[in-house]
Amino acid sequence: MRRTILFLLGVLTFAGCISQNPYIPVRRYQLDESPLITAPREKAIEATIAVRDLRARPRYEQRMLRRDAAGEITYREYDRWVEQPADLVAEMLRRALTETGAFKNVCPARFAGSSQYAVDGDIISFDEVSGGKENRAVFAVRLELTRADDGKILWSEMFEKSVPMTADSGAATAEAMGKAVREAVTEAAGKIVAAAEQDFNTRASQPKQE
Numbered sequence: 106m107r108r109t110i111l112f113l114l115g116v117l118t119f120a121g122c123i124s125q126n127p128y129i130p131v132r133r134y135q136l137d138e139s140p141l142i143t144a145p146r147e148k149a150i151e152a153t154i155a156v157r158d159l160r161a162r163p164r165y166e167q168r169m170l171r172r173d174a175a176g177e178i179t180y181r182e183y184d185r186w187v188e189q190p191a192d193l194v195a196e197m198l199r200r201a202l203t204e205t206g207a208f209k210n211v212c213p214a215r216f217a218g219s220s221q222y223a224v225d226g227d228i229i230s231f232d233e234v235s236g237g238k239e240n241r242a243v244f245a246v247r248l249e250l251t252r253a254d255d256g257k258i259l260w261s262e263m264f265e266k267s268v269p270m271t272a273d274s275g276a277a278t279a280e281a282m283g284k285a286v287r288e289a290v291t292e293a294a295g296k297i298v299a300a301a302e303q304d305f306n307t308r309a310s311q312p313k314q315e
Contacts, residue, residue: 142294150306155222159191161190161231164178169181207301240273243267248264
């Protein structure tokens, strides 16, 4: 009888441990993939542009990062990006430049050697910021456009966007961050096109040296 009672107590204790630690699935999120550019160019310049891999600090991994008003950093352990944030942003920038219709071709980093222009940059912020009246998704990136043949910097600028979140959840973080990145990337794409077109037309109008 004593053994039976001890066995039942052990079973109940084990069951209690299981019920207190339920399985929590990992949720993965992508940035908004809808079109970014609504008014593409009618004619492209005869040039290829490469979007190199963007740099980011190690803290920006696939787990969603949270930063409070005091600067303390934590992570949403079960809410993750499908790829590294730097890769997500670089892909969105490639899509935006492609959708402008301004270039003969837009290619990833591995084809940079055969391109006339290249975009490089650093992710400064990819944070869910808590504190105050509402949580916000804060995105900041510094980008630069260079000419491939001589490495001359044609344009450089930093973009920072902050979008309020509708709830305290990974899905709300993904939605707000998607909007912030879209705003920054769309604005940057227009300026990259303008700088590349100006350089291309200027060089095309110069007499060729014998």
